Amino acid sequence: MIPKSHPRYTSLRTRNLIVKGVKKGIASMDGLIAHGRGEAFDYLLGEKTNEFAEESIGAAAALMLLAKKPVISVNGNTAALAPKELARLSNLVQAPLEVNVFHPSKKRELKIKSHLKKYGAKMVLLPDKNYKIRFLESNRKYASPEGILKADVVFVPLEDGDRAEALIKSGKKVITVDLNPLSRTAQKATITIVDNIVRAMPLLISSIREYRKYDKNKLKEILKNYDNKKFLEESISSLR
């Protein structure tokens, strides 16, 4: 047990969640390395939710509420770090969770699914080898015909590489959470939340709870006034 008074309590607690995730067969060793990269960027960003991230979270809440068919893409790290919040978000905006992992493993997909269900998720989809996202080669190209393939807005936190780009090319709007504002995913997404998923998810959920009282025009206004490029640039400045 790490004492709550420890200056790095949250960081160490988060790290433990990922290590436990690997032991449970939910997260992968590549996921651990990716987590370490995230830790370094978080450290440089001050390990707090910066103003630029708050702006992106607000825009993400508006986009999730305006979406006709929102879907939440879940990989091993997201499932290990924020299962409860993923379940809550899914139930709140009626967006199915869709499992998607880099290294092909049906066993791991099923473990992630039951992990999410245990935390209260009602709709969890798995990729189907008969259905593919265009412009992608790896195992991550497979998708559910009832989920990402039909989605107009995809929330893909902690995404690595070229999948965000492929989703954008397929005409979808993409929201991501990424601690590295220089990454390809961060650069390509419609809305990039440069923050730790552990801090960002509760804020996104409470923004959605608040914004759900607004009418659609007000939500559209929020989105219209949001400039992802500007906040990406601010986050890069904050890093340096």
Next chain:
Amino acid sequence: MIPKSHPRYTSLRTRNLIVKGVKKGIASMDGLIAHGRGEAFDYLLGEKTNEFAEESIGAAAALMLLAKKPVISVNGNTAALAPKELARLSNLVQAPLEVNVFHPSKKRELKIKSHLKKYGAKMVLLPDKNYKIRFLESNRKYASPEGILKADVVFVPLEDGDRAEALIKSGKKVITVDLNPLSRTAQKATITIVDNIVRAMPLLISSIREYRKYDKNKLKEILKNYDNKKFLEESISSLR
């Protein structure tokens, strides 16, 4: 197999070495996360050996050659990433390798020892529970009475936390390799090489081969002119 033409060939090859190290029981899951942190800093430093690192490598070579009793401290990540170079360095300057891991595991210590021997190491010491480094609490306080405890110079690459500081307080000179110039180890060491161990080790070995032709006064001169604080500051600027 990753093709050599891949733009991230070295980075991916290095990552594979660590993942293999975990599978072999040499590196730990915390080691994987630490490797990810290193990757992020390496990325920000341009994934190359910068001039400040070359200067530190030269000073480290001089200090290793001037040492009366140099010892090389080896953890799971170092053993996984550079076993051949650790063995070469050890044999070149007659410095024993001493295994030291954070989480207590005699099994892992023995695995690291035989891994290093397989790569040509002749002198590999293990910590002895009857001997301790002062000013330390974790498992890393244990040391060999024939190694670190007797050493005047300790080479401790990829060190995490407070051990470098404890060694310094015990009157030893400490050389480290650390991609994060802001880390406590980087800040406390006598000589800090801000570079990837995979790139730094071969350069350190060739510097020692060259400097071994010099007389002691010339080596002392190199050390006298070396300013660790200055190169640390340069590496921090390069990061931002």
